[in-house]
Amino acid sequence: MKTEVKTSQVMREARLRLHITQFTLSRRVGCSESQITKIETGRCEPHLLLKERIAEVLGIRTWEVGV
Numbered sequence: 001m002k003t004e005v006k007t008s009q010v011m012r013e014a015r016l017r018l019h020i021t022q023f024t025l026s027r028r029v030g031c032s033e034s035q036i037t038k039i040e041t042g043r044c045e046p047h048l049l050l051k052e053r054i055a056e057v058l059g060i061r062t063w064e065v066g067v
Contacts, residue, residue, distance in 0.1 A: 007064050008042045014058040015040075029053040039066055 026033040038044040051065045
């Protein structure tokens with residue numbers, strides 16, 4: 001059986017590994033906390049520049065950010 005991991009889940013797990021809140025991540029990447037929440041819950045896909053910034057801060061690949 002193949003296990004599918006949602007990219008938003010990878011992003012959330014990376015953030016939690018770093019012990020930072022959504023608020024802290026939002027400040028580090030330059031967006032709102034609600035935007036981070038929407039990305040982590042799969043309700044929106046961030047634009048490319050925001051994806052790159054989030055991936056950089058979290059130490060993950062760009063494709064692991066968003067839906």
